[in-house]
Amino acid sequence: MMNYNLILILLSAALVFSSCKEDEPAPHNEEELITNVELHFAEANNEANSFTVTYKDTDGAGGQDPVQSAPIVLEKSKSYLLSIKVKDESNASNVLDLTNEVAEESINHQFFFTFSPSQLATHTYSDEDGNAKPIGLENVISAGSTSISGTMTITLKHQPDKNASGVSSGDISNAGGETDIEARFSISVN
């Protein structure tokens, strides 16, 4: 008799335990995603001449490829002020601007700009972090003197070695660190 009681006790204990757990887990999400890189160009000597181009991947990795909102067209031999914004637009009803967060952690971040072909334009930083090293949220882009089109790759590095050779003048090759953004814009000079 004792034996059957024992089995019953164990079985009911097991049932109690298992029914404690809610069967259907409620999905919830709290992720962070950089989806947008916004480039604001303004002609250095005529700031009214300005335009904004966005590189956007709202559905994150996979799914749709990122898209560039409009072509970037610069005028020959002119200089432009380029400021960059970084946004999370994965939830359309709650767009987050992460630019300030990048600025707050500026010691650990740096943007790099590479032009292909290199005659397209040249780049100089116009901001600096607490250690007087560049960040790249504010820049000057000087268009080349020939009509040409190509790509501009903007890379945001997390924890780059800003003291490594060439890094503070914008050479990415020794920067190390981890890539947070790598966006390839098509660009032309007319």
Added chain:
Amino acid sequence: MPLSKTAILILFFVLNWVAALAASDPCIRTISGNVRDSLSKDFVPYVIITVDGNNKGTYSDEKGHFHLDSLCPGTYTIIFKSLGYKTISTTINTEKTAKLTVYLSQQNIELKEVNIEAYKSRSEILQTQASLHGKELNQTRGLSLAESLAGITGVSMIRTGPSISKPVIHGMYSNRVLIINNGVRQEGQQWGSEHAPEIDPFIASELTVIKGAASIRYGSDAMGGVILVAPKPLKKQHGYSAELNLVGLTNNRQGVVSGIFDGNLRQVEGLAFRLQGTYKKAGSSFAPGYNLGNTGFQEINFSSAVRFNRANYEVGAFYSRFNTTLGILRKSHIGNKTDLLNQFESNRNDTSEFSYKIERPRQDISHDLLKVYGNLYGDYGKLNLTYAFQHNYRAEYDAHRPYKNQLGEKPNLEFNLYTNTLDFQWEHSISERLKGSAGIMGMIQANVYTGRKLIPNFTNYTGGIYLIEKYTKDKFQLEGGVRYDYKFLKSYENLGDSISSNNFNWSKTSGSIGASLDLSDDLKLQATLGTAWRAPSINELFIDGVHHGAASYEKGDRTLKEEMEYSFTSHLHYYGERIHGEIGFYYNLIDHYIYLKPDTSVILTILGAYPSFHYTQVNATYFGLDSDLTIGITNKLNLDSKITLVRAENRETNQFLEYIPADKFIHSLTYSLPDFSILEDVELSLTNISVLRSKAPKDTDHLPPPPGYSVFNADLSFSIPVNGTPVSLGIGFNNILNTKYRDYLNRFRYFSDETGRNFIIRAKIPIEISN
């Protein structure tokens, strides 16, 4: 294989000396043999064997074999003693007998001891298995579960740097290997190759690897094999005892303290308990010449057990908590493929310095297991009912903390997996020759994540029913088993503003038939044919995201079918006077084998380009050979040779599959002395581990497989009696030559070398507390 040739040459050289020495020393007689059950003819392990009037003694190994050496010529009475069996003694003359087989008859068991039951149920399965216990297990103290098992033939490990390792059996791992932790199927996020088993090896007094599909008894997923983590039975006599283990490792300046306290109350007949805990702290490891930044880890584990028994029943409970924080090599966490290529090209050494600090990227993991069980014994056999609840928590922190301050230091990805299992098992003997077990098991599981999207939430219901019967007649055993499993999976995908649910159902019957035959007292042949199947796991169906450690984008496929395995394993076991060992061969056909296939395209994201991979199915073949041969060169010197060969091919293209262990050869010379001055049980060994270059295709990975390597390890162990109890001490010396090498199955072979020289000190201190 130049190494084994050298080994053979050395062997012949040494054998000449042995012959010369044998003539001069009369006290070198040996008696070896095996101990078997008089009815079932099963080999009986752990029988205490003593020589009357002489302090020599030994015990039979897990295969029932024993070996007594250094006997002077003469007549001796040898006593065989084992719980559950009648003690017998036999008188032999060393000049006439060198080998004997002893048959023990079972006592009419009033005392139903847990340990005997455990061994009996295990020996029911005709399957190739190997276990670590006693001295061999001691030598692995301080290592992870996978590292502890890696010395067994047929077993390898897949690693993610020095802090993460998981076991590989016959080339299979993750979802294809089951771990049974103290009788409960371990349920964590085992699908990820960088998700190590959440088990404290100090819980176990024995680790057993069942090689090859063992689905019938353990569940449909066990296609590659099963790892059994078995604790020592609770104390049988009244009183208290304790054991303290201390380990220190120099490479990562790791310290390990582990203690066990056992008690059996005099006040309440049949009530025994155990408390156990382990603390580990390790800093960053060193590869030869440089530090591996952020590879430290910390572990705090605790377990407790209580058992109450009477003549015909037993009830008990067990609770364990595993808790770890582990660092991941800083430079391995990268943004995209460009970063990965930069890492390869720059070949810059890590300039970080040694530190115990664990920073991002890191993992925080905890695993709780609660088990309650009852056993009933009677004429019907043994009935067992076990319920277990497990909660597995895993948090992964990327190198980059979230930008949004409100997310703070929160992990980028978090999983909570809740698992309930209920097992019912009936072990029975229909007649003296026909014995078996039958069982029903069920599982309810739910997984919830927060953070970055990788796999969806899911619930999972699994049920299984099985029957295994074994027929024994003299030297022949025949075993057959059949099992039916059902699995239901419901996924909950977050589409932003809505949830998309998918239901999946799988069910299948699997079966196996095995036979073993004693060709002679020394030689046993065993073969098993079986089927097994496995439903696709959640990641194979749904994964969708970026894998930062490998700079890859992985995509699941929800149309995947179940995998179907047809396996053949065979095993020849020889236990001669001077030579003993075993050789196993297996051949498995797997239809709809699921694997991660590289795409030719890249995936473009805001972080740049990632090579893309997707889960797909092919028909595959796995086959291989395991061999373990020990040659007694002298009574004190043994040469042990272990070979592990695995081949896995895509049957459609005849190409080798990726991430399969490369050919591995382990040779060791062991010199043992029963006593030396005040030291007892002295053992000195020198081991060489040689691994060849993997045969995996060179062009489907970021880098071709690294070249083969060869490392040397040494170990010295002995015990010193302190107040009558032996304190075991050991000194290990791994990678003596500080060899620089990379292992194909280490995911961090892209970024860094394996760890260098490591000096290990171990102490095991038993404490007898008189009541």
